[in-house]
Amino acid sequence: MKFLKQITEKSWLAPEEDVVADLRSGALVMGTPSAKIGLRVFLTVVLVVFSLFCVAYYIRMELDDWRPLPEPDLLWINTVVILLSSVALQYTRYSVQRSRAGAVNAGLLAAGLLTIGFLVGQYMAWEELRSAGYFAATNPANAFFYLLTAVHGLHLIGGLVVWARTTLKVWNGAEPYQIRLSVELCTTYWHFLALVWLAILWILIST
Amino acid sequence: MAYVAIADRDEHLHDPDTFITKYIWSQDHKVIAIQYGLTAIFVGLVALVLSGLMRLQLGFPDQFSFIDPGAYYQYITMHGMIMVIYLLTALFLGGFGNYLIPLMLGARDMVFPYMNMLSYWVYLLSVIVLMLSFFAPDGPTGAGWTLYPPQAILPGTPGVDMGIVLMLGSLALFIVAFTMGGLNYITTALQARTRGMTLMRMPLSVWGIVMATVLGLLAFPALLVSAIMMLLDRLLGTSFFMPAVVSLGDQLSYEGGSPILFQHLFWFFGHPEVYIVALPAFGIVSDLLSTHARKNIFGYRMMVWAIIAIGGLSFIVWAHHMYVSGMHPYFGFFFATTTLIIAVPTAIKVYNWVLTLWRGNIRLTTPMLFAIGFVFTFINGGLTGLFLGNVTVDLPLSDTYFVVAHFHMVMGVSPILVVFGAIYHWYPKMTGRMMDETLGKMHFWITFIGTYSIYYPMHYLGFLGVPRRYYAMGNAEFMPESANALNAGISVAALIVGVAQLIFLYNAIVSLRKGKPAGGNPWEATTLEWQTPDTPPIHGNWRDNLPVVHRWAYDYSVPGVDQDYIPQNVPHSETHPAHG
Helix, strand or coil: CHHHHHCCCCCCCCCCCCHHHHHCCCCCCCCCCHHHHHHHHHHHHHHHHHHHHHHHHHHHHCCCCCCCCCCCCHHHHHHHHHHHHHHHHHHHHHHHHCCCHHHHHHHHHHHHHHHHHHHHHHHHHHHHHHHCCCCCCCCHHHHHHHHHHHHHHHHHHHHHHHHHHHHHHHHCCCCHHHHHHHHHHHHHHHHHHHHHHHHHHHHHHHC | CCCCCHHHCCCCCCCCCCHHHHHHCCCCHHHHHHHHHHHHHHHHHHHHHHHHHHHHHHHCCCCCCCCCHHHHHHHHHHHHHHHHHHHHHHHHHHHHHHHHHHHHHCCCCCCCHHHHHHHHHHHHHHHHHHHHHHHCCCCCCCCCCCCCCCHHHCCCCCCCCCHHHHHHHHHHHHHHHHHHHHHHHHHHHHHCCCCCCCHHHCCHHHHHHHHHHHHHHHHHHHHHHHHHHHHHHHHCCCCCCCCCCEECCEECCCCCCCHHHHHHHHHHHHHHHHHHHHHHHHHHHHHHHHHHCCCCCCCHHHHHHHHHHHHHHHHHCHHHHCHHHCCCHHHHHHHHHHHHHHHHHHHHHHHHHHHHHCCCCCCCCHHHHHHHHHHHHHHHHHHHHHHHCCHHHHHHHCCEHHHHHHHHHHHHHHHHHHHHHHHHHHHHHHHCECCCHHHHHHHHHHHHHHHHHHHHHHHHHHHHCCECCCCCCCCCCCCCHHHHHHHHHHHHHHHHHHHHHHHHHHHHHHHHHHCCECCCCCCCCCCHHHHCCCCCCCCCCCCCCCCCCCCCCCCECCCCCCCCECCCCCCHHHHCCCCC
């Protein structure tokens, strides 16, 4: 454990030679761009948010008035769509690392459209539930359904903002190496949100 | 070695050239820090006035017609929320965190300067939204700072129409702002340390602030989650937290929700929040004590580990705030145990502070007075915490002034003393001028003695059984005449302390122009922020080269060296030429 080794250093002992200072590099994670570290920290925060929603879900579920709602079948199609968007970004990432401009363009576009498709699909699922009389205020199970899907959707919309900025750069003629970091960050974020969606889906259908 | 410090890479560093990009939409961490600080102090003053109004009512009941019970609850709520979140959290992390992290680590700025700027503006927005609730038709919310449902959103509670919505919205904005800032503080501490700045050479201020940020990033989501769910209960009529209630004769449409669930979520945030405020204070006070006692901090490694241990433990003590809500005895036993365990690393820190002072060459400067005042106050407040951590002791005392006295000592007065100490300490670096020592000492003694005359008697009131949260005690049997007299005395002391803060404001403002020029390192300190080539530091902090760190942050009074301090960027060969 590098961290354990670092925090057991006896820093009050003066180094014998100043060269040592060179070897003791400043950064903990050398070579990793700060944006990636920042994203990882952010994803941890998002993970905590979703975990707490889910904890609240399970606690609230134990109370008497909980009546599960029938999940629309549409959710399965949406699941396939969001997984495909994740795959498309992975393909973009693969292409950007090999500087294939055309593939990058196509991959980005596919990922964005699939994501928008997912969001539209989620909205249609909402409409379906609402027309069947499952309102947020009628039962906590319904309320949690809307809440979890909405919070997940909002995170995807935030991702789409970054995606749009990256895509615009490509259209304005950016070379693959200029958008490589953005694509890599988007890919990580999309995979994360796809996993979060799978977890939410599992919780929804298993209860 | 082909090592390039992050801050030295050729990525374009934002370059302010107009007044607006320099001082308003600034991405410079020092300007953002001062913006954060001034905003936090401004809302803090609002909250201070509110506490004065509460003391007027408590000390002299029925003398002031404009304070009705509703207004009193609004004062309580806003005072608590502002002081804990919008003042202390924002000032320690947004203010001192922003100012000190890059300077102490030898970086040119935070790693995400733009997001840092955004963090301040969203924080300002959250403050504005909160302040707007004072002008809402039914005023700010009077739900109590813990915002417990169901009463927080029931008709009859002040501010139920707009106040509570603005409060919850403002909290959500604050959390967004904090998250943006927090990502910066952590990533900067991980990535942008200058050459030679190993983790264990970081000053304890940075350790405290960074660990508090970690706690904040993990704990604020709980507040966000509960705020969102309560907002939905209030606006959409869902029943996450709201049970079936008959209110003012009407059956409301809520049913089945769990107020206890809210309490768990709230305190899962609320307890780490105590340490979000305390850890930066711990860190900063360690540096103040060491610098002004001209001694290395005692047990540096243990201090770091204690910070980490406290951070971890702070997540498993939350239910000690809920003993009176009722819980399984084993559950209570667990939380009582963890609460007592967290006292161990905390006590280690206290011993180390005292041992740092032991035989030190103590300079009783204003920052030092505040630092020592903190150690006293923290011991006082911490010891009553040991009582309250036990279920059986907590139950009778929980709803009395004993608890008010405890938490004001431990997380009100203590951190505020550190805030003042830190301002007196770093003001010369921020402005290039010293604050007036005489006024500073006056400010300290009035504040220190004043707060003790406020909160010591409150412990006694608590033992008498005087309930907290009450607007007026009336002619209750447990209120002897002496208790009423005590209450009046507390109020007088509180008002004096409140007014005495004007000395500080006057000092801070006048010293900007008239203060003694400070020079680069007036306290003869070792840490990097005092070694900047310019004071106040220029944009980018350092000139052409970043400093290189050769030693830990506490080389004070090293045997065999003439000068009683060795800055971190002085190589070994300069101080011990013989062994070069």
